[in-house]
Amino acid sequence: MTGRESGPARCTHWDxxxxxxxxxxxxxxxxxxxxxxxxxxxxxxxGRPEPQPGPGWPAAAWATPSPQSASAxxxxxxxxSGKRRSSPTTxxxxxxxxxxxxxxx
Numbered sequence: 001m002t003g004r005e006s007g008p009a010r011c012t013h014w015d016x017x018x019x020x021x022x023x024x025x026x027x028x029x030x031x032x033x034x035x036x037x038x039x040x041x042x043x044x045x046x047g048r049p050e051p052q053p054g055p056g057w058p059a060a061a062w063a064t065p066s067p068q069s070a071s072a073x074x075x076x077x078x079x080x081s082g083k084r085r086s087s088p089t090t091x092x093x094x095x096x097x098x099x100x101x102x103x104x105x
Contacts, residue, residue, distance in 0.1 A: 013040035 011022035012034035024037035031042060043050050078084040079094035086094065 009035040011035055011037035011040055013037070 008025045009028045009030070011024040011028055013022040013036060014020075015022060022037060022040055024039070027038050028035045029041070033042065036042070038044065038050075041050065075084070076094040076097040079086045079091055080098040082091075
């Protein structure tokens with residue numbers, strides 16, 4: 001909604017032959033081009049069927065465990081090598097952390 005209107009949204013499709021907006025209020029959904037009724041969705045205007053809702057994300061998509069300590073070591077190495085930007089304080093701390101973890105260096 002634009003904030004100027006109150007109540008349910010209206011279809012904002014411009015009907016050039018009639019010289020007005022569609023203005024339908026039933027089953028209106030937001031799209032990038034504005035609010036559209038089922039007759040004026042981007043798929044309907046292109047002559048295609050509406051896409052069916054998919055199964056969504058897999059159950060484990062966000063539950064994958066990540067070894068935080070390993071990623072911290074990688075971050076320290078990237079910062080200490082200068083490949084990742086950081087403040088001077090963080091840079092020095094990363095260099096010390098890498099020196100402690102890597103006795104051969």
